[in-house]
Amino acid sequence: MKLLTLRTNVLSEHVEERLLFSVYTVGTEEQQATVRMEGFSAYQLIVTFSGKGRFRLLGQSKWDICNANQILYIPADIPHEYISEGYEPWNVGFISFSAEAEALRAWKLGDVPKLFIAQQTDRLFDLIEQIWCQSGANHDYWRSSELFLSFLSEIVKQRHKSSTDRQFQGTNTVAHAAARFLRDHVNRPETTITSLAEQLGYSRKQLTRLFLSTYHTTPLQYLKKQRLLGAARLLKAHPEWPVTEIARQVGMETVYFSRAFRLKFGVTPKEFREVPFEFKE
DSSP states (O other), rough: OOOOOOOOGGGGGGGGOOOOOEEEEEEEOOOEEEEEEESSSSSEEEEEEEEEEEEEEETTTOEEEEOOTTEEEEEOOOOOEEEEOOSOEEEEEEEEOOOOOOOOHTTTTSSEEEEEESOOOOHHHHHHHHHHHSGGGOOOHHHHHHHHHHHHHHHHHSOHHHHHGGOOOOOHHHHHHHHHHHHHHHHHTTTTTTHHHHHOHHHHHHHHHHHHHHHSHHHHHHHHHHHHHHHHHHHHHHHTTTTHHHHHHOOOOOOHHHHHHHHSSSSHHHHHHTTTOOOOO
16 A cells, blocks of 8 residues: 555635535554544544454444445544554555535435445545645645545445446336436427436336336326426416427427417417416426
8 A cells, every 4th residue: 555644734624614525634554553532623534445443432342343445434523442453454544524514414424433335445545645635735625625525426436336226226216317307308309208218227118117107107298298388387477489489498399389289278379378377286
């Protein structure tokens, strides 16, 4: 393991109110026995590259073992201790940081120590080294925080590999994601169910089956409905717009739009502007 002697960004506290995360210390080392009677002032992430160690909160009898390819998260201001285990050196990389409470919750860190599995510690080392290069005397607050977010993203990615993600993507999850995309892109005529299915990693037939199970309609029918409902809202909100512009805004060709609108609402787009209508979600 390449040694990166501790670097600190001790002045980061002067800008941390502008950042969700700010790096305090970073480096790599052979971890020595450490007892922190009052805890550490910042949150810590410790990556074990080789060897292993033991960790516990002060006052507890049970030790947690930190093996190679694991990441230990220690919240700030919690009394704790750790020590190497066995004859092999406990080689680690570490980053300590300040964070806003909502940022910790968003990244599922919080106030309880945790152990994570790492799949590729080489990638984590690369990010630690990049953060280290942006720390110390030539500290770049913004760049080190940006790299730290990449470090957190890498941890999440390694904890939830794409191969296992698919196992937890239930019918509703995929269908809801597809429906959200369709609602957000009704204005794009090039939006197709086939291309959407491909981007979600499914065939058109598979996506249609999932959609039917959740919404009791096909994706194409859902998209058409959203376009027509969007057009109806625009007709009421912008009485000065011509029908051609309304059709363009919802990604439909004018002649087809007018015909489909009349089938849906029983009146033409122009007539719709004159009749009362209550929108229901």
